[in-house]
Amino acid sequence: MESNNLDPIxxxxxxxxxxxxxxxxxxxxxxxxxxxxxxxxVSKELGMPLMEVYSVASFYKAFSLKPRGKNxxxxxxxxxxxxxxxxxxxxxxxxxxxxxxxxxTDDGLFTIENxxxxxxxxxxPVVTENGSCHNHxxxxxxxxxxxxxxxxxxxxxxxx
Amino acid sequence: xAKVNTLKKLEALRNKILNNREKYRATIVICGGTGCQASRxxxxxxxxxxxxxxxxxxxxxxLRTTGCHGFCEQxxxxxxxxxxxxxxxxxxxxxxxxVSKTILxxxxxxxxxxxxxxxxxxxxxxxxxxxxxxxxxxxxAQNRQVDPCSIEDYIAIGGYAxxxxxxxxxxxxxxxxxxxxxxxxxxxxxGFPTGRKWDECRKAPGDEKYVICNADEGDPGAYMDRCVLxxxxxxxxxxxxxxxxxxxxxxxxxYVRNEYxxxxxxxxxxxxxxxxxxxxxxNILGSSFSFDVEIARGGGxxxxxxxxALMASLEGKVGEPRPKDVHTVVDGLWHKPTTLNNxxxxxxxxxxxxxxxxxxxxxGSKGSKxxxxxxxxxxxxxxxxxxxxxxxxxxxxxxxxxxxxSNGKPIKAVQxxxxxxxxxxxxxxxxxVDFDALYDAGSMVGSGGMVVMDENTCMVDVAKYFLTxxxxxxxxxxLPCRVGVDRMLEIITDITEGRGNFEQISLLEELGDTISxxxxxxxxxxxxxxxxxxxxxxREEYETHIEDKKCPxxxxxxxxxxxxxxxxxTCCGVCKNACPHDAITGKKKQIHAIDLDLCQKCGxxxxxCKFDAIIVN
Numbered sequence: 001m002e003s004n005n006l007d008p009i010x011x012x013x014x015x016x017x018x019x020x021x022x023x024x025x026x027x028x029x030x031x032x033x034x035x036x037x038x039x040x041x042v043s044k045e046l047g048m049p050l051m052e053v054y055s056v057a058s059f060y061k062a063f064s065l066k067p068r069g070k071n072x073x074x075x076x077x078x079x080x081x082x083x084x085x086x087x088x089x090x091x092x093x094x095x096x097x098x099x100x101x102x103x104x105t106d107d108g109l110f111t112i113e114n115x116x117x118x119x120x121x122x123x124x125p126v127v128t129e130n131g132s133c134h135n136h137x138x139x140x141x142x143x144x145x146x147x148x149x150x151x152x153x154x155x156x157x158x159x160x
Numbered sequence: 161x162a163k164v165n166t167l168k169k170l171e172a173l174r175n176k177i178l179n180n181r182e183k184y185r186a187t188i189v190i191c192g193g194t195g196c197q198a199s200r201x202x203x204x205x206x207x208x209x210x211x212x213x214x215x216x217x218x219x220x221x222x223l224r225t226t227g228c229h230g231f232c233e234q235x236x237x238x239x240x241x242x243x244x245x246x247x248x249x250x251x252x253x254x255x256x257x258x259v260s261k262t263i264l265x266x267x268x269x270x271x272x273x274x275x276x277x278x279x280x281x282x283x284x285x286x287x288x289x290x291x292x293x294x295x296x297x298x299x300x301a302q303n304r305q306v307d308p309c310s311i312e313d314y315i316a317i318g319g320y321a322x323x324x325x326x327x328x329x330x331x332x333x334x335x336x337x338x339x340x341x342x343x344x345x346x347x348x349x350x351g352f353p354t355g356r357k358w359d360e361c362r363k364a365p366g367d368e369k370y371v372i373c374n375a376d377e378g379d380p381g382a383y384m385d386r387c388v389l390x391x392x393x394x395x396x397x398x399x400x401x402x403x404x405x406x407x408x409x410x411x412x413x414x415y416v417r418n419e420y421x422x423x424x425x426x427x428x429x430x431x432x433x434x435x436x437x438x439x440x441x442x443n444i445l446g447s448s449f450s451f452d453v454e455i456a457r458g459g460g461x462x463x464x465x466x467x468x469a470l471m472a473s474l475e476g477k478v479g480e481p482r483p484k485d486v487h488t489v490v491d492g493l494w495h496k497p498t499t500l501n502n503x504x505x506x507x508x509x510x511x512x513x514x515x516x517x518x519x520x521x522x523x524g525s526k527g528s529k530x531x532x533x534x535x536x537x538x539x540x541x542x543x544x545x546x547x548x549x550x551x552x553x554x555x556x557x558x559x560x561x562x563x564x565x566s567n568g569k570p571i572k573a574v575q576x577x578x579x580x581x582x583x584x585x586x587x588x589x590x591x592x593v594d595f596d597a598l599y600d601a602g603s604m605v606g607s608g609g610m611v612v613m614d615e616n617t618c619m620v621d622v623a624k625y626f627l628t629x630x631x632x633x634x635x636x637x638x639l640p641c642r643v644g645v646d647r648m649l650e651i652i653t654d655i656t657e658g659r660g661n662f663e664q665i666s667l668l669e670e671l672g673d674t675i676s677x678x679x680x681x682x683x684x685x686x687x688x689x690x691x692x693x694x695x696x697x698x699r700e701e702y703e704t705h706i707e708d709k710k711c712p713x714x715x716x717x718x719x720x721x722x723x724x725x726x727x728x729x730t731c732c733g734v735c736k737n738a739c740p741h742d743a744i745t746g747k748k749k750q751i752h753a754i755d756l757d758l759c760q761k762c763g764x765x766x767x768x769c770k771f772d773a774i775i776v777n
Contacts, residue, residue, distance in 0.1 A: 060461050062418050077380075079380045079611045079625070080537035091763070116633070117377075119420055120195050121535055122543035123235075124543075143738070
């Protein structure tokens with residue numbers, strides 16, 4: 001990644017090490033993950049050791065150091081979701097796609113993640129698909145959702 | 161927009177807003193909180209806009225999109241003012257009927273009314289619904305009255321008047337005294353007296369001081385801060401301003417979880433609007449007080465809910481706590497005196513100043529004053545966000561407001577206070593929601609999460625769940641939490657997988673005691689609570705796991721096997737299709753069977769079988 005790509009994010013934040021987390025948040029949001037190159041750029045531009053950038057990027061859950069799948073399915077495993085069967089949804093997603101949470105499927109289409117609480121506990125169990133929230137999720141609803149995303153993914157590939 | 165730089169101008173603006181509203185004959189209030197959004201309230205909103213346009217009603221009917229109303233289970237929720245008609249489960253298809261019948265002809269669309277599950281009667285207004293009737297809503301009640309993205313709405317209900325009163329009528333010392341007199345205690349979990357915190361920070365030496373709003377609500381099962389910040393951000397800002405004036409701070413920060421995108425957006429909008437009106441910035445309302453607020457997004461670390469870790473994170477560092485031998489009120493953010501309060505604590509401040517501390521203190525129990533917002537979730541009928549006077553018995557919350565069991569299974573326990581709290585059994589349900597009473601019972605109010613658990617919940621598994629959470633979230637700085645929690649999890653895993661022995665129970669208790677005495681931060685010190693409280697009240701479940709190698713609730717995977725009951729199996733093939741591991745065999749018209757070698761015990765077949773043919777052994 002060229003340093004130019006990060007210019008809009010770094011604008012107004014250069015040489016301000018306390019802005020590190022905000023900068024990383026924006027990189028994560030716009031690029032999907034924090035690459036080694038972007039960490040080097042951030043370290044130079046904020047004026048702090050690369051080691052510190054790496055320690056922060058690897059400490060917080062919000063940051064992914066590897067690229068993620070095209071579709072990110074986030075399964076809430078908060079207490080309220082847990083007592084209403086969040087584990088079943090997690091089992092469904094990982095079983096159906098054959099990956100463990102955090103991994104990308106071989107076709108690059110999916111990443112399954114679990115999150116500790118999305119704060120929609122009254123509608124538990126909750127699953128988000130690329131940021132949009134699905135409430136009262138069941139394994140069979142999730143299976144259909146994943147299938148429809150798979151179908152869309154293969155269509156995209158064949159349409160080139 | 162013209163700056164509001166005097167008290168008179170604020171009052172004039174308020175009158176202007178109220179006058180402007182007289183043209184509306186009705187207001188459609190629709191919940192746009194995260195819960196109702198997940199129930200597709202966004203589609204309902206665009207449909208209303210279209211429909212109002214079609215009927216040329218834009219000038220006479222007001223549409224207000226608000227934050228959470230609390231009764232998320234029934235969403236999307238709609239209230240039609242002035243009669244406060246309450247509609248639930250509103251879909252885009254219902255909108256044209258609502259406009260043509262209710263708005264234009266004052267008729268009620270009966271199928272959208274709430275049905276009392278006990279009496280079967282239709283209920284027309286929110287205040288008559290048992291879920292709302294048993295509550296005492298002060299902070300949450302405002303959510304319905306304001307569009308969180310409209311500072312005008314907040315000013316219309318008397319917003320920023322308490323700030324005006326503070327700046328021109330009350331000295332900082334008296335503000336602190338008023339908060340002390342109110343008996344307000346921190347709503348984030350600690351329950352520390354807010355007035356005392358402010359007093360110490362005010363008296364701390366130094367010209368540069370900070371106030372922080374902690375909106376890093378990492379407790380799983382709790383979402384009151386999200387709803388308040390998302391639904392009424394100006395209330396939180398006003399509270400922070402009053403606090404800043406009292407302690408002498410010029411800069412504030414809101415540290416908000418990034419998992420709450422709507423809350424982040426709304427507080428950003430609120431800060432921008434307040435700046436535009438001059439309610440943030442230099443010489444607020446023409447006084448000598450200058451103050452501004454910055455928003456920082458959290459990185460998704462539970463430990464950052466701890467004050468010193470949060471401050472480290474605000475400084476752009478790894479969120480690790482530090483010893484608190486010198487308190488943050490003296491040595492906080494960037495080593496300056498800092499007052500950090502939770503969202504709900506700040507939200508309580510304006511009303512205390514406006515109505516007086518005695519009115520606030522009149523509610524609640526001896527040591528816990530005012531009201532508390534609780535997130536009532538889990539195995540009850542009415543899940544949602546509620547607000548009750550401190551001291552209300554748990555029984556009232558679970559049965560009167562929550563409506564009791566959701567699926568016929570008896571209620572076994574309630575988990576309060578998140579990973580730092582504990583599980584209380586039904587025979588303790590007469591305990592009041594009170595900081596001290598719950599602490600004495602081995603749990604805590606915490607930030608207000610209340611997860612109700614029924615007979616299908618295994619308490620050993622719940623303890624394991626929290627330990628897994630804490631092990632994952634432990635920052636790793638101090639040994640007792642890093643290694644202690646790890647060892648406790650190892651022991652509990654042994655117990656849930658049939659390798660447990662009775663000596664391990666006393667080892668768990670000993671470890672728990674050591675962690676609570678030696679861990680560095682508050683979250684570490686309370687990490688053993690879920691285990692200790694379940695051992696205290698549900699010891700027999702641990703013993704069954706150890707002695708009989710059985711999980712009475714049928715949850716712990718290693719102790720159960722799934723089988724198909726040939727009597728009930730209808731050979732429909734649904735479970736076979738559902739099994740992600742291809743562990744179910746059986747052709748059409750042939751009783752199905754589970755291949756135990758392939759079965760991963762995920763339990764999905766059991767949820768899909770409509771004939772209860774999947775049994776747990």
